[in-house]
Amino acid sequence: MKILHISALPVWSMDGKGGMPSLRETLKGHIRANHEIEMISPYYDLFSDDLKPLHIERGKGYSIHVAPCSWLPPLKRFRNRVSKISGRNSIPYPFRWIINVSMLLLLTLSLLIKARKVCKYGKFKPDLIYAHNQYASLSGFFLGQIFEIPNVTRLYGTFLADLMNKPFVYFRYPTAAAGYLIPSTLLICANDGTRGDEVAGKFNLSSQRFRFWQNGIDPPSKKPTTTRKELVDRFGPTLRENSQWAISCSRLSSWKRIDRMLHALEICRNKGVDCQLLIAGDGPEKEELQDLAKNLNLTENVIWLGSVAHDDIWALMNFADVFLITNDVTNRCNPLYEAAWAGLPVVSVIDPSTSDLLQHRTNSLLAEKDDNQALGNYLSEVLEDEGLRIKFQSEQKKLASSFWTWEERMKVEVKELEKLVFKSEN
Incomplete structure (x- = not known):
């Protein structure tokens, strides 16, 4: 398969040494299965307080194409100004709502533009779209529609579980709800203790298109020799x-x-x-x-x-x-x-x-x-x-001894993805 990964999250957020092991292991798992992948990522870490460019890893079996996101600096300046004026550690809810929705829509546009260029000029014709995080889910849906191929959304936790009994949750927290509500062929949610399965149930997601899996681990092949x-x-x-x-x-x-x-x-x-x-x-x-x-x-x-x-x-x-x-x-x-x-x-x-x-x-x-x-x-x-x-x-x-290794975890996922593509082609 050819898989186009669309990510709102960095692979390496901590100076190239750490950050998102589950995202990194997903990419490695797809490569191990001999699938060809390309990845599109924002230029900046969207969720950092600083405006620092992301570390871009090279030479790992895939290419990362950067979406410039030139709209982010003024958006963060606006956020900082609101924070300073309000005199609080957190942004007042109405402004936070506006900032988050703006970020979702603007990121969607940036990722779509970059994806179209990669697929057109890079001559990469994807069989599957794989969107990481709710902020990338809307662009993943649109790309799936454009190319008429399955789109997968991957969520790395949620804060909605304790809020689901309150009215209009999807309107009050639209970006958090987006990963569940934006249509996807398959939604994969991490069993990380944030009770994403409960949220999926409240949103009436079909069990046929929802997977709730615990992350794997990546143990060393032998005991470390460092003293x-x-x-x-x-x-x-x-x-x-x-x-x-x-x-x-x-x-x-x-x-x-x-x-x-x-x-x-x-x-x-x-x-x-x-x-x-x-x-x-x-x-x-x-x-x-x-x-x-x-x-x-x-x-x-x-x-x-x-x-x-x-x-x-x-x-x-x-x-x-x-x-x-x-x-x-x-x-x-x-x-x-x-x-x-x-x-x-x-x-x-x-x-x-x-x-x-x-x-x-x-x-x-x-x-x-x-x-x-x-x-x-x-x-x-x-x-x-x-x-x-x-x-x-x-x-x-x-x-x-009861845990999945990442290799075992990803074999299960890859089988699911291959079924999606096979079904769509037939």
């Missing part, structure tokens, strides 16, 4: 070889609640436990979180790794003692799967989205979301009790 000392040398003089290490892997956004980890680390330190928190990731909250760490006198106990290559994440997990994840919205995400695969004990918060993955005192210790004292106590407990860690490690290995 602990090499990691200390690589990631800076403040990383102590003889300390115990807690690791967190996430974008530094407000809903990730890294502040909970810092307060837990303070409690852990006050108990006399020598622990360093290794934070892999970057994002808009970094400066504020660094100030909090300084105020808590944790400067030497927190290692800000920034964007870290995926192979180095595996190496760090191989030597870490515990994995921390304390998100507000959902904690069911790829780093949690990878921590299980690495056999890492988990300290987290009670979250319905992970109830089938994390069992308190079986493979994890779970605190109430706003109980930093309990979170800190649990962190101290698992670090001080080697027998508990060994038990948790064994249970995590059992859990990981």
